[in-house]
Amino acid sequence: MSSPNSPSSLVPPVSGTKNRHRRYQEGSLVPERRKECSHERRTRCPHCVWVYRFFAYIDAKKIRRKKIVGTVEEFPTKDDAKRACEHLRMSANTENPQRKTTIRGLIDLYIERIVRPCMSVPLGGVQDPNARMGYSCANNYRGQIRRWIIPRWKDYLISDFERPEIWSAAEDWLSSLRRSPENPTGLAPKTVRVIFATMGQLMKFAVRWGYLSQNPFAGKQGGERRIDPPRGSTKRLHKAAQLTPGQSFQLVSHLSLRERAAVTFAAWLEPRGSETFGLKWQDLDLTAAVVRFQRGFDLGRETPGKTDPSNTDMPIPEEVVQVLREWHAATPYNRPGDWVFASWVKKGKVPIGRYHLIRWYVQPIAKKLGLPHVTWYSFRHSLNALAKECIGKEERQIMLRHGRTATEEGYGVVSLERKQEIAGRLWTRMRERLGDDMIRFTNLLGGMTGDDSPELEADANHSPATEPSSDRTAVECSVEQNREPMLARLEHERRSATARKAWVTIRANRVKKSAVTSRSDPILTLRTNKEIA
Numbered sequence: 001m002s003s004p005n006s007p008s009s010l011v012p013p014v015s016g017t018k019n020r021h022r023r024y025q026e027g028s029l030v031p032e033r034r035k036e037c038s039h040e041r042r043t044r045c046p047h048c049v050w051v052y053r054f055f056a057y058i059d060a061k062k063i064r065r066k067k068i069v070g071t072v073e074e075f076p077t078k079d080d081a082k083r084a085c086e087h088l089r090m091s092a093n094t095e096n097p098q099r100k101t102t103i104r105g106l107i108d109l110y111i112e113r114i115v116r117p118c119m120s121v122p123l124g125g126v127q128d129p130n131a132r133m134g135y136s137c138a139n140n141y142r143g144q145i146r147r148w149i150i151p152r153w154k155d156y157l158i159s160d161f162e163r164p165e166i167w168s169a170a171e172d173w174l175s176s177l178r179r180s181p182e183n184p185t186g187l188a189p190k191t192v193r194v195i196f197a198t199m200g201q202l203m204k205f206a207v208r209w210g211y212l213s214q215n216p217f218a219g220k221q222g223g224e225r226r227i228d229p230p231r232g233s234t235k236r237l238h239k240a241a242q243l244t245p246g247q248s249f250q251l252v253s254h255l256s257l258r259e260r261a262a263v264t265f266a267a268w269l270e271p272r273g274s275e276t277f278g279l280k281w282q283d284l285d286l287t288a289a290v291v292r293f294q295r296g297f298d299l300g301r302e303t304p305g306k307t308d309p310s311n312t313d314m315p316i317p318e319e320v321v322q323v324l325r326e327w328h329a330a331t332p333y334n335r336p337g338d339w340v341f342a343s344w345v346k347k348g349k350v351p352i353g354r355y356h357l358i359r360w361y362v363q364p365i366a367k368k369l370g371l372p373h374v375t376w377y378s379f380r381h382s383l384n385a386l387a388k389e390c391i392g393k394e395e396r397q398i399m400l401r402h403g404r405t406a407t408e409e410g411y412g413v414v415s416l417e418r419k420q421e422i423a424g425r426l427w428t429r430m431r432e433r434l435g436d437d438m439i440r441f442t443n444l445l446g447g448m449t450g451d452d453s454p455e456l457e458a459d460a461n462h463s464p465a466t467e468p469s470s471d472r473t474a475v476e477c478s479v480e481q482n483r484e485p486m487l488a489r490l491e492h493e494r495r496s497a498t499a500r501k502a503w504v505t506i507r508a509n510r511v512k513k514s515a516v517t518s519r520s521d522p523i524l525t526l527r528t529n530k531e532i533a
Contacts, residue, residue: 027054027092029082031072046073050081054092087112090209104154106206107145114205115142121301124350129304136298144198148177158211161203167216167226170199175230179237193233241372242382243267245434251366251374259361261327262341266379268320268427270400272306273376274298277351282336286325289316290416293401297339297351310401312413315420317427345498383430390429395422 031044032051050069055062067088075081086105091112118131118138127135152173160166174196179186187195200217207215219225243251248267252260266276274296283292294311296303305311316324328334333342341357342348354376366374380400387396398414399422 027052027085027089029053029069029078029085044072046071048072050075050078050085052085052088054088056092084108101158101211102154103156103158103202104150106158106202106211107150107154109209110202110205111142111145114138123300124302126302127304134298134303135301136303139299140194141198141201144195145202148195149199149202158206161206161212161216162214164226170216170227171230174233178230178233188237189230189233189235190237193229196229196233199227240381241374241378242385243371243374243378244382245386245430247371248379248382249434250369251362251371254365254369255362257323257327257330258341259357261323262357263362263379264320264323266376267383268317268430269314270380270383272296272310272380273354274303275305275310276376277339277341277354278302279340280336281328281334281338281340284316284324284340286316286321286328289318289321290314291316297354300350300353307402312401313416313419314401315416315423317423383426386430386433387426390425391422398422399426 029050029052031048034047034049036047037045049071051066052069053064053066056065067085069075069081069085069088075084083104086102087108090101090105090109114132115138118133119135119142121127121135133141156166161170174192176183177187177195178189178192196217200215203212203215203217206212214224214226216226248263252263252267255263262276265271266273269291271293275293278295278297279291279293283294285291290313292313294305296305324340327340331342333339333348338348339351341351343350343352345352358374358376363374366372372378384396384400387399391399398419
């Protein structure tokens with residue numbers, strides 16, 4: 001008989017659980033009929049679905065659950081369906097992980113729990129600021145997993161990544177993906193680095209879920225890290241193009257009002273591309289010359305700021321205030337809740353796509369002017385290069401709104417007056433560098449008339465780099481001169497986009513109808529094939 005103070009007497013007995021422990025549950029995988037199935041119960045058809053049944057413990061209660069794996073048409077055999085539901089078995093055994101789990105099961109569980117909730121934002125929706133990652137980041141991870149990781153590692157066990165020979169094989173695989181003289185069609189070094197980071201994310205959650213003891217892709221290089229990325233994988237093959245202040249003015253002077261407003265804002269304030277097109281008119285105080293960055297817009301979704309220092313107030317130079325006033329008076333979407341660069345095709349519901357704008361309206365003009373390949377980050381790189389000449393490292397960090405270490409981000413906020421003082425020195429330097437080029441280019445445009453004018457019509461009078469003016473009458477006069485042509489051009493863009501969309505729909509319907517007709521009429525199919533031949 002056990003003593004009153006023995007360990008067994010201190011544990012209260014639970015009815016029905018004596019000498020038992022929670023075991024690994026395999027679950028059951030069975031086919032299930034649907035409403036459209038008309039066959040006998042013991043047979044299958046393509047409409048039947050595979051159902052995985054298991055037990056879930058909720059509030060200390062054992063509850064039966066089931067999830068649909070897929071149709072019999074997708075998984076013809078039970079073994080195929082069993083491989084597809086491996087992540088469901090992992091979910092059913094979160095407190096009792098097994099070593100014989102494949103990388104494919106880990107990937108399915110990672111996508112189900114981590115990636116898919118971050119990608120549930122509909123087109124035009126708002127990203128949850130508490131999400132594990134942004135929509136674009138989750139979309140990128142999913143693409144790397146499907147394109148590179150699954151074909152190579154899907155049949156390996158997770159426990160294999162505790163073996164040194166697998167570490168060496170992973171390093172050789174990453175090196176083989178990189179572009180080299182022996183592999184001219186390989187990937188860029190930065191892309192290989194992204195694949196390495198994606199593998200590290202997968203193994204991080206494998207450690208968290210109890211399938212690995214240590215992440216082989218994490219740690220310092222040469223130290224705790226067991227798998228190192230290829231050397232030089234952080235280098236760019238092509239550096240971002242930088243524009244001098246004179247080149248920026250030359251580009252801006254040839255753009256229309258909408259593109260001029262976007263490029264001028266990016267060239268003077270060095271925001272991220274998503275932040276420029278995430279602006280609403282309520283974020284701009286043109287009287288006080290202040291802008292509040294508090295959101296972005298990427299891949300058709302509204303996103304929160306990248307870091308806490310990104311969501312802050314910044315001063316605006318007079319050149320940008322002038323061109324924004326012109327654009328505010330010209331655009332029909334100028335209410336406080338409207339997007340600053342609203343899409344005419346979507347009737348102002350979302351901003352215009354930033355890649356579409358720079359590809360079709362800015363880069364062609366830059367190419368004709370002989371300028372380098374311009375992207376939205378070119379302006380951020382260009383102004384930061386100029387800032388290195390006149391302000392310090394910490395001041396550049398304030399202007400770029402970069403985050404510091406995790407402990408420093410929440411302590412203290414830089415005042416707007418301090419930002420205005422730093423920005424004033426930067427803008428003064430930019431005006432000095434711009435002065436000679438601006439005067440020379442303005443005189444060149446003024447001396448050209450008739451056949452001597454350049455191929456691209458210059459609009460130096462409304463350039464943000466010309467002498468700033470706070471006179472609203474002059475702004476209104478310049479807007480009235482350009483309002484009608486601009487409205488006509490934007491309306492033409494909207495109608496062209498609508499016509500292209502309608503034509504794509506018509507062609508898709510024709511192809512679909514042709515495919516249906518071909519399946520129902522074999523003579524027509526034979527005749528069509530002869531015509532094609």
